[in-house]
Structure formats: structure tokens, C-alpha cells
Amino acid sequence: MQAADEQAGASGRPRRDSVDLSAYPGLVVVYLGFRVGRLRGLKALLGIGRGLAQVQRRMPDGLLAHENLVYGLNHIGMRQYWRDLESLEAFTRSDPHKTWWRDFSRDASGNGFWHEAYRLSGGMEANYVGMPHPVGLGTFAATRQPQGPFMTSRQRLAS
Secondary structure, three states: OOOOOHHEOOOOEOOOOOOOOOOOOOOOOEEEEEEEEOOHHHHHHHHHHHHHHHHHOOOOOOEEEEEEEEEEEEEEEEEEEEHHHHHHHHHHOOOOOOHHHHHHHOOOOEEEEEEEEEOOOEEEEEEOOOOOOOOHHHHHOOOOOOHHHHHHHHHHHHO
């Protein structure tokens, strides 16, 4: 971070910046959340946490940035910026993500997980698993089961 005096212009006002995303036409922003619902769910969270630390160190192809977030005492998450949907999909179909998702799908241990994805080129989609209360887009949009032509993120982003 820049020092306060470096952020201020000659007028003393804070410096104001924006971003040029033209180099990232396929940009996908993903918000994810993990909500611990039971004490035994902490074990699952710790396992995922170790894997996420590894992901941040190794930065898979296409992951531009990863930021950790805290939504509440038992609800943590992250925001990720992906170069394009293809890179994100390649990551989700490989380890460690593939193993996390398989294990979580078999036994959520009372925990909840969700993600929301937003494409710069258009489209938004969400998936919520085991969440006791709606979050994000789910707080106002009608729910729909992820089945058939609505099963994958890619299909939901296109609808």
C-alpha cells in the first residue's frame, strides 16, 4: 500500500484510480463461501484451508488473483479472478478441487458451501449447497435445481 501522502494529490484529496480490463475480455470473478455448521465441520475446513494455501502459492494457470474473505465467525470465503472460464473449468476438474468437491458432495459434515460467478462478457451464476439461509444472489432470486441444461456453471452462465 502506498503511504497516505503518496495517495493524496496536490490538492490533498485522496488519489482516485480505476482499472483497464481490456486485456481480460474473458475475465470471470468468483466469490466462494464455506460455512461451518457443526464442530466436526472444522476438520473439513482445515483440510480445504491447507489446499487453498497451496493454490495461492502455486497459482494455477489462469488464476490472476485470490483474496481471502471473512463473512462471519463461522463463515469464511474468498474472491478469485480468473483469466477466462476455460482456465476456471480446468482448475475445477483437476486436483485439489476435484477431490474437495467429491468429498464434500459425499459428506458435507453439516457444512455449507456456495459460489457465485460473474463474467465480464456477461452472465452470472450461483450454486448453494447445504446453506441454512440464502446468501448473495439467493437472497432475492428464485431458486432452481442445477439439473439438465442448468447443471454446470458454463450452462448457467449462458442462460
